[in-house]
Amino acid sequence: xxxxxxxxxxxxxxxxxTCLVDMFRPSVxxxxxxxxxxxxxxxxxxxxxxxxxxxxxxxxxxxxxxxxAESVIDAFDGFEYVxxxxxxxxxxxxxxPDLFEPDNPYFERARSLAGRxxxxxxxxxxxxxxxxxxxxxxxxxxxxxxxxxxRELGVKTQPxxxxxxxxxxxxxxxxxxxxxxxxxxxxxxxxPDISNRMVSNKTANAQATGAAVLLGGDLGCLxxxxxxLKREGSTMEVRHVVELLANMTDQPAxxxxxxDLAYNAGGH
Amino acid sequence: MQIHSPEFKQRAGDxxxxxxxQRALGNLRDGFPQKRAAAVARMPEFEQLRNEGRDLKxxxxxxxxxxxxxxxxxxxxxxxxxxxxxxxxxxxxxxxxICRNAGAKTVTKGKSMVSEEINLxxxxxxxxxxxxxxxxxxxxxxxxxxHPSHIIAPAIHLNLxxxxxxxxxxxxxxxxxxxxxxxxxxxxxxxxxxxxxxVGITGANFCVAETGSTIIVTNEGNGDLTQTLPRxxxxxxxxxxxxxxxxxxxxxxRLLARSATGQEFTVYNTLSSGPRRPEDQDGPEEFxxxxxxxxxxxMIGSEFQEMLRCxxxxxxxxxxxxxxxxxxxxxxxxxxGPMGSVLTPKLIxxxxxxHLPNASTFCGKCESVCPVKIPLPKLMRHWREREFERxxxxxxxxxxxxxxxxxxxxxxxxxxxxxSSSWFLxxxxxxxxxxxxLPLGKGWTAWRDMPAPxxxxxxxxxxxxxxxxxxxxxx
Numbered sequence: 001x002x003x004x005x006x007x008x009x010x011x012x013x014x015x016x017x018t019c020l021v022d023m024f025r026p027s028v029x030x031x032x033x034x035x036x037x038x039x040x041x042x043x044x045x046x047x048x049x050x051x052x053x054x055x056x057x058x059x060x061x062x063x064x065x066x067x068x069a070e071s072v073i074d075a076f077d078g079f080e081y082v083x084x085x086x087x088x089x090x091x092x093x094x095x096x097p098d099l100f101e102p103d104n105p106y107f108e109r110a111r112s113l114a115g116r117x118x119x120x121x122x123x124x125x126x127x128x129x130x131x132x133x134x135x136x137x138x139x140x141x142x143x144x145x146x147x148x149x150x151r152e153l154g155v156k157t158q159p160x161x162x163x164x165x166x167x168x169x170x171x172x173x174x175x176x177x178x179x180x181x182x183x184x185x186x187x188x189x190x191x192p193d194i195s196n197r198m199v200s201n202k203t204a205n206a207q208a209t210g211a212a213v214l215l216g217g218d219l220g221c222l223x224x225x226x227x228x229l230k231r232e233g234s235t236m237e238v239r240h241v242v243e244l245l246a247n248m249t250d251q252p253a254x255x256x257x258x259x260d261l262a263y264n265a266g267g268h
Numbered sequence: 269m270q271i272h273s274p275e276f277k278q279r280a281g282d283x284x285x286x287x288x289x290q291r292a293l294g295n296l297r298d299g300f301p302q303k304r305a306a307a308v309a310r311m312p313e314f315e316q317l318r319n320e321g322r323d324l325k326x327x328x329x330x331x332x333x334x335x336x337x338x339x340x341x342x343x344x345x346x347x348x349x350x351x352x353x354x355x356x357x358x359x360x361x362x363x364x365x366i367c368r369n370a371g372a373k374t375v376t377k378g379k380s381m382v383s384e385e386i387n388l389x390x391x392x393x394x395x396x397x398x399x400x401x402x403x404x405x406x407x408x409x410x411x412x413x414x415h416p417s418h419i420i421a422p423a424i425h426l427n428l429x430x431x432x433x434x435x436x437x438x439x440x441x442x443x444x445x446x447x448x449x450x451x452x453x454x455x456x457x458x459x460x461x462x463x464x465x466x467v468g469i470t471g472a473n474f475c476v477a478e479t480g481s482t483i484i485v486t487n488e489g490n491g492d493l494t495q496t497l498p499r500x501x502x503x504x505x506x507x508x509x510x511x512x513x514x515x516x517x518x519x520x521x522r523l524l525a526r527s528a529t530g531q532e533f534t535v536y537n538t539l540s541s542g543p544r545r546p547e548d549q550d551g552p553e554e555f556x557x558x559x560x561x562x563x564x565x566x567m568i569g570s571e572f573q574e575m576l577r578c579x580x581x582x583x584x585x586x587x588x589x590x591x592x593x594x595x596x597x598x599x600x601x602x603x604x605g606p607m608g609s610v611l612t613p614k615l616i617x618x619x620x621x622x623h624l625p626n627a628s629t630f631c632g633k634c635e636s637v638c639p640v641k642i643p644l645p646k647l648m649r650h651w652r653e654r655e656f657e658r659x660x661x662x663x664x665x666x667x668x669x670x671x672x673x674x675x676x677x678x679x680x681x682x683x684x685x686x687x688s689s690s691w692f693l694x695x696x697x698x699x700x701x702x703x704x705x706l707p708l709g710k711g712w713t714a715w716r717d718m719p720a721p722x723x724x725x726x727x728x729x730x731x732x733x734x735x736x737x738x739x740x741x742x743x
Contacts, residue, residue, distance in 0.1 A: 017727065023693075023721055024719065024721045030733075050679050060654070062653055067677050068673065148630075148632070151633070189709070192715065193280065193284055194284070198629075199716065201593075226717075227717045231715065
């Protein structure tokens with residue numbers, strides 16, 4: 001299946017960067033855009049975008065959430081699709097209709113946005129066909145299913161299907177791949193010791209696979225798991241799945257330095 | 269049960285440091301979820317049953333007054349009595365009065381979380397009536413002066429050693445570590461109590477409106493002896509347990525057993541329909557149902573109404589990674605885990621139970637296994653909204669959130685904050701690519717490194733990238 005057979009080359013995508021990718025890992029944004037363009041989409045990054053509002057929403061501050069949602073709705077007006085590299089933030093966009101009364105003009109626009117908003121691996125699999133990937137990565141990887149993507153958006157097979165097209169990659173599933181890593185946004189700050197126990201269980205399960213790389217689709221979880229692995233002294237690399245799919249693994253893994261990259265390249 | 273929910277953080281920390289508890293919780297995490305998954309896999313129509321269960325409960329809650337009155341009429345027709353209790357105090361008094369009228373010195377009890385909710389045991393004891401728990405888990409806890417940490421496996425926080433120790437101490441017998449021997453020992457002790465009791469108190473899993481029957485499901489059979497041997501049987505239960513017909517009840521029994529223990533059916537499903545009739549060979553002479561409200565009727569029509577669908581299977585806590593890390597006692601009251609995090613703030617006040625709905629990552633696992641599809645994360649979020657409205661969340665947190673939200677509505681300023689934070693964290697990370705200690709992020713860096721940003725923000729890099737592309741195109 002080629003991109004042109006399923007989507008007109010002019011499919012206009014507004015790329016939702018998400019705060020954590022913007023601040024911590026821009027390469028995930030570039031990798032996502034590369035994949036979207038490979039799929040024949042015309043990608044724009046609206047400058048007026050900020051956050052999806054989830055921190056306010058999950059803290060019970062509905063007024064702030066609504067105000068932020070309005071600006072996100074405005075920012076992504078006119079795009080055929082809105083795509084982002086996070087099941088959590090895109091899942092939040094799907095909640096927007098609940099924030100407005102039906103007589104509010106934003107209500108219909110929120111519904112429209114929710115219908116157009118996709119997590120990246122789901123978009124590349126369920127909406128547009130991606131031509132053959134020109135990607136290669138030698139090694140055993142394991143995959144963490146982030147909660148919001150998995151349970152709110154049904155992202156499970158899509159990243160695995162895409163990974164199976166990367167030359168050289170072998171996937172070893174971990175035990176409890178679908179169990180929360182303990183990030184939970186403000187949860188990891190409010191209840192750090194409980195969060196720590198949860199992420200310790202997660203890193204133990206990931207390492208038990210013998211994989212060299214832990215992948216996922218949400219930067220919050222990935223920062224949490226990478227931070228724990230580094231503190232434990234593990235050499236396991238942590239990356240967002242799009243980095244492998246876009247053949248962009250030249251950057252050091254999350255929480256690693258250029259020196260780590262050189263060391264890891266020398267053989268695990 | 270005394271309220272300790274305000275000390276949630278401290279109790280959770282203690283639980284994480286308690287090696288024995290952690291060992292016990294490991295067994296729970298390995299046991300229940302696998303058993304449920306296997307039971308669900310054996311039943312292709314399980315998802316359809318969940319939808320039917322949800323819809324039927326919604327219908328019942330929309331017509332609760334009708335079904336409760338029908339239930340009461342039919343209990344009376346069967347020769348029993350119904351006692352309406354607005355709160356715990358009224359329920360306790362009604363039960364004590366029944367015990368006094370029966371001249372009761374000891375009462376046997378089947379497992380009942382509602383009796384924990386109204387602190388029944390302490391009250392009876394203070395009034396000269398000795399309650400004897402007959403569910404094995406509850407019996408162990410009573411000997412230890414302990415409380416349930418789980419709604420269907422009350423002693424799940426204990427290990428075999430703990431049981432051996434307390435039996436040895438309280439039964440004056442040689443210490444045994446053989447589960448079968450310990451079970452036999454408990455049976456011998458309890459057998460005398462079953463016969464001696466004047467009143468038997470049980471809960472009810474469901475109340476059937478069309479027949480005026482109550483049902484308990486157990487795996488030990490202790491409930492049967494509790495409700496058939498004494499002269500008086502008292503059922504203490506709550507108003508949302510009513511179902512229209514026996515047929516409806518079976519739908520919930522199928523959902524309940526699979527969701528709770530992974531059984532196709534619980535071992536003992538025992539219906540009580542009024543007192544003993546002349547032609548009956550056994551059964552109590554009196555049959556009383558105490559129907560407790562305790563704030564539940566206020567949930568009808570509120571954003572928490574869906575919580576009243578709960579059939580107390582415990583699947584939410586069995587699958588909850590937070591419950592699995594800290595156990596039930598950390599929650600500080602009767603109902604732990606996700607269902608408790610929604611129900612407890614209603615029953616004891618969100619000012620006391622405010623931590624509970626906050627101590628969730630909203631991973632959604634609970635909702636995905638709930639047999640009646642209660643949107644537990646959404647309901648916990650509603651409590652957070654109430655806390656936010658009432659300014660119950662910590663001041664520093666509110667200030668931080670407010671500041672962040674102010675910037676998040678102003679893209680230009682938000683860019684500037686992201687850029688500065690990114691720059692600052694990158695410098696802190698140095699050559700390592702990670703930060704070992706963050707002044708304002710100690711919660712994170714006490715146990716984890718904080719990965720440092722790659723460099724400048726995506727938005728800045730993208731702008732430069734666009735400009736380069738444009739120049740290339742011009743050239």
